[in-house]
Amino acid sequence: MEQKGPALQEPLSSQGGGSAVIDMENMDDTSGSSFEDMGELHQRLREEEVDADAAAAEEEDGEFLGMKGFKGQLSRQVADQMWQAGKRQASRAFSLYANIDILRPYFDVEPAQVRSRLLESMIPIKMVNFPQKIAGELYGPLMLVFTLVAILLHGMKTSDTIIREGTLMGTAIGTCFGYWLGVSSFIYFLAYLCNAQITMLQMLALLGYGLFGHCIVLFITYNIHLHALFYLFWLLLGGLSTLRMVAVLVSRTVGPTQRLLLCGTLAALHMLFLLYLHFAYHKVVEGILDTLEGPNIPPMQRVPRDIPAALPAARLPATVLNATAKAVAVTLQSH
Amino acid sequence: MAEAAESPGDPGTASPRPLFAGLSDISISQDIPVEGEITIPMRSRIREFDSSTLNESVQNTIMRDLKAVGKKFMHVLYPRKSNTLLRDWDLWGPLILCVTLALMLQRGSVDSEKDGGPQFAEVFVIVWFGAVTITLNSKLLGGNISFFQSLCVLGYCILPLTVAMLVCRLVLLAEPGPINFMVRLFVVIVMFAWSIIASTAFLADSQPPNRKALAVYPVFLFYFVISWMILTFTP
Numbered sequence: 106m107e108q109k110g111p112a113l114q115e116p117l118s119s120q121g122g123g124s125a126v127i128d129m130e131n132m133d134d135t136s137g138s139s140f141e142d143m144g145e146l147h148q149r150l151r152e153e154e155v156d157a158d159a160a161a162a163e164e165e166d167g168e169f170l171g172m173k174g175f176k177g178q179l180s181r182q183v184a185d186q187m188w189q190a191g192k193r194q195a196s197r198a199f200s201l202y203a204n205i206d207i208l209r210p211y212f213d214v215e216p217a218q219v220r221s222r223l224l225e226s227m228i229p230i231k232m233v234n235f236p237q238k239i240a241g242e243l244y245g246p247l248m249l250v251f252t253l254v255a256i257l258l259h260g261m262k263t264s265d266t267i268i269r270e271g272t273l274m275g276t277a278i279g280t281c282f283g284y285w286l287g288v289s290s291f292i293y294f295l296a297y298l299c300n301a302q303i304t305m306l307q308m309l310a311l312l313g314y315g316l317f318g319h320c321i322v323l324f325i326t327y328n329i330h331l332h333a334l335f336y337l338f339w340l341l342l343g344g345l346s347t348l349r350m351v352a353v354l355v356s357r358t359v360g361p362t363q364r365l366l367l368c369g370t371l372a373a374l375h376m377l378f379l380l381y382l383h384f385a386y387h388k389v390v391e392g393i394l395d396t397l398e399g400p401n402i403p404p405m406q407r408v409p410r411d412i413p414a415a416l417p418a419a420r421l422p423a424t425v426l427n428a429t430a431k432a433v434a435v436t437l438q439s440h
Numbered sequence: 441m442a443e444a445a446e447s448p449g450d451p452g453t454a455s456p457r458p459l460f461a462g463l464s465d466i467s468i469s470q471d472i473p474v475e476g477e478i479t480i481p482m483r484s485r486i487r488e489f490d491s492s493t494l495n496e497s498v499q500n501t502i503m504r505d506l507k508a509v510g511k512k513f514m515h516v517l518y519p520r521k522s523n524t525l526l527r528d529w530d531l532w533g534p535l536i537l538c539v540t541l542a543l544m545l546q547r548g549s550v551d552s553e554k555d556g557g558p559q560f561a562e563v564f565v566i567v568w569f570g571a572v573t574i575t576l577n578s579k580l581l582g583g584n585i586s587f588f589q590s591l592c593v594l595g596y597c598i599l600p601l602t603v604a605m606l607v608c609r610l611v612l613l614a615e616p617g618p619i620n621f622m623v624r625l626f627v628v629i630v631m632f633a634w635s636i637i638a639s640t641a642f643l644a645d646s647q648p649p650n651r652k653a654l655a656v657y658p659v660f661l662f663y664f665v666i667s668w669m670i671l672t673f674t675p
Binding site: 205208209212213214215216219244247248251252255258259262263273274275 | 562565566573576577579580581582650651653654657658661664665668669672
């Protein structure tokens, strides 16, 4: 088991500095490989032993006991080989499990730390002359992405989005994970071009915590459908979390053009993602409100996406409304 | 296989006779009566134990497994700190519950032909991959629970939500309205809380004491997603 030591110590030692680069290439040194090699060696030696003994025993017993002795030998050998094969499979599976330990240092957090990082992700820091510290952990970002998936699922169900080629859950997971991993990689690539001092892990953590603002905004506005409220939250909470990420990136980049490129791209993508998430999934409820209010059409009327603008709202097909929306409609009608 | 394990331990390595001469007698003892000396007398007892579970009737095996599953259901419905789910874990119960839930959550062909299929696969995938993710998360946080034990506990604690699904389906047979919705909401919330309490009772001891909240939050999300699917289901 001593081979696992160096593989684990590397991330711990490089986590000491604030902006140290964690070298991910060395993580693949299959720490169980020498363990496996010993296993193979042992197994080969034993097989040779068994073969030699069995050959000697066979000659002796074959003539003494006839077919029955031979069958006994064969069945025992087959059992032996199956045992060895099973042991080899198990040791391979075990070394696969051991590779999960590579992620273990990134989950080494306390609840108080997670809470403070969540709150800090909404507070932009003005100090841009000194590289700001980014916590390189993956628990918070991963949980935030899953929370966003759950909130998105809630929004999609409420607006009764019908996905033809796929499932609701698949779309929600694909959107959220795709954004987190894809935009992180893209910004990391841009940071590489712009000579910014940030590692992939730090970028994942930064963007992950930046989704906290999105979670709050979507949680509130998927339930309270007021446009003004959404735009206010979009600017306020979305803007705060974007400013925080931008400030961190600016503090780690040198040169005005590079700063502008990097931070402009991140800000645009982050804000547009929130806009997209909100408007993609709540249009049907608006259609119901229009139907109920009749001639008193609110001034900021949005046209639903899939239905042509020429159709009056009363002609919405009944299957598009689900029971929750109908319940809401009934409740609103009774007021 | 007992013979294979015994052979390296055979102390008679100094004798000129090959090691396996005596063992070949024993390997055929079931077919013809033994002739010559029986070198290892303990063998017959092990053989008897093996054949008692291999040769029993299928009904016995199934009833034994069903009783074990039923006992664990009782432990989930009345959760107290016990090790039964962890000690003898099995995945039959979670499979039965998951398939029942997935079958009941099928929408039929109301909207389009495609809606029946994805509902089943969706629920199945959510339950199993959600459980795997939570297990990996709790292991990475430093928990000392094994992979399958955690899957077993999370799967069994879906039982209250399956009961909620049954109740919701019965309630939906009545006329729809806000009262209908309120009743279903209440039932689902109660069962959701029950699931979380049950799974926390079993899983909490395996986590380091100051990180219980970190391990419980994904369980909360997991059961929240399942509860939401149950609540928004309309036939």
